[in-house]
Amino acid sequence: MSPDSLTFIFINTILANNFVLAMFLGLCPFLGVSGKLNTAIPMGLATMFVMLVSSLSAYGVNLVLVALDIEFLRLISYIAIIASSVQLVEMTLKKYSPKLFRSLGIYLPLITTNCAILGVALFQTFKEYDFTQSLVYASGAGVGFTLAIALMAGLREKLELSTMPSVTQGAALSLMLGGILSLSFMGFAGLGG
Amino acid sequence: MSSAQQPGSEQLAQQPDSPSTKMILVLTGIAMLSGFLVVLVAQLTAPVIAENQRIAIEKAVVKVIPGATTHKEFYLEGGKLVTEKQQQDSDSIYAGYNAGGKLLGVAAKAAAQGYAGMIYLLYGYDPSCECIRGIKILKMAETPGLGDKIITDKNFQANFDALDARLDAGNKSLANAIVTVKAGTKQHDWEIDAISGATISSVAVGKALNESAQRLMPQVLPQLHVLEQSEVTNDANE
């Protein structure tokens, strides 16, 4: 499969170069919201939505920046786009699903500082992806993120029912789990190559 | 954002909501200040960064073209070698000269998907032997200790002392495609002995070199005189 092909980009971003487990992006929500499966999945989907919106807007903005030769404003403009997309999602959720809005709590506005979203925008610019490639890249990143956070939530829910030494409660446990998940995802390296 | 019942937010809650004009003014002011700062720093650092990049490329070119001491960058656009870059995605061709100003060879970039990501490398082509004389890995994400042996393994590097890359009779492609073969089975000069245990990374290097050489060398080699002449012209201008 050619590294530029859409299928490759999609599968690679979900598995071999998973944003959370391989590239360390999006860790705050990964460690913070992965306690329960039914908050983790909506969080993942909300993040994916913001990723898509930001990715497409970033692509457009980058064209403008390059045309006007003001590329040093890239970071600031991308962050502005992401902040606006998050506002959009917040307002939509508040209107159509207030229960979900409340259960996600502070983590919803925190999507703005989710490095995964900025990462998607920055990396697609560095890799010089075109429009469809960026779209697929952002979708893959979103699916990969949701996959990772869902796996983590499932594992943590299971672990709540078992006895563990008290010192491991909290973030240490999540990190160890993350390490094992990351290790297993390493097995996907070379997929499609 | 919702403010919880904390001491700090009592202060905030007591402030009246500012009129929209004030908000816009503040935002614009901050944006202008930040724009000014960024432009200032960008201007100050631009020459230093350009020089750093030039030195980095020169080090790489000098490594892949044995005997070279300086380089000059050209661009392949529409089949022609030019000194000014006009198109976004034109290939860079680096001419390597020795201390006396004689053209020793050309260097170009190559890339292919390795085990863990793209491998980017620079290779040097010597027209006098029609072979590749050296490679330098520019960027890669291969597994340290395994895939990164393409940088450290001396036997692997020896593949590129004189890698046969001559053009075929029609001068349109390589006479023999560069290909990576299993470790220890190299028979021809255009083959690369893979590193055992790092096959995918080794194969990627071969793929990258083949793709780039097949595409660029038939276009560059007939125009070598352009590279030689430019050096002379530059000396006259300097």
Added chain:
Amino acid sequence: MTQTNKNKDAITWETFSEGLWVNNPVFVMLLGMCPVLAVTNSAINALAMGLATMFVLLASTILVSLLSDYIPKQVRIATYIIIIATFVTIIDYVIQAISLDLYNALGAFIQLIVANCMILGRAEAFSSKNKPLKSIVNALGMGIGFTFALLCLGVVREVLGAGAIFGIDLFGENFQPWVVMILPPGGFLVLGGWLLLFDWIKQRQAEREEQEGRANVA
């Protein structure tokens, strides 16, 4: 009321030391995780990242603290982010000018400093509510604590995963490096290990204090 205000503005040892241990941004508050795992595969990368983040933290702290009285509360987060993004762009150029090798090693994570929740969190929770000098002292403590945490990880990962420290070979030719330590899973595991250690120390301290408390009562 005046009493509280005077204490509030006082710069104490706690102002500085808060970020070093008790409220260490990485080990306690779990903020700014992304760079912690991504660039700590070697000690020099960890140090450079820590210093770059500290620069952004200090610079934005100063500006936020100075301007906080003039920023309307509805747009404060947006303003903080613009300020932080400005200094991140600046340090991005500065690092490119200092060393291209370092820049390539740190990669996109320099720009990702802007998404470091620690910087935005401190701006919102501290710098916007305190005088500049006090904010600077606190930010210094946080920055040093952050760099310390990064170094903890970077040193361990480099020693185990590459047999070197700051590029200096430690064990010689025959050392078989524990390669996974410089790969992503290693980052997770080493940080988890440090957290386990610190939590265990804290638990022991709490137990000891409880025992002493009981002994005092008895």
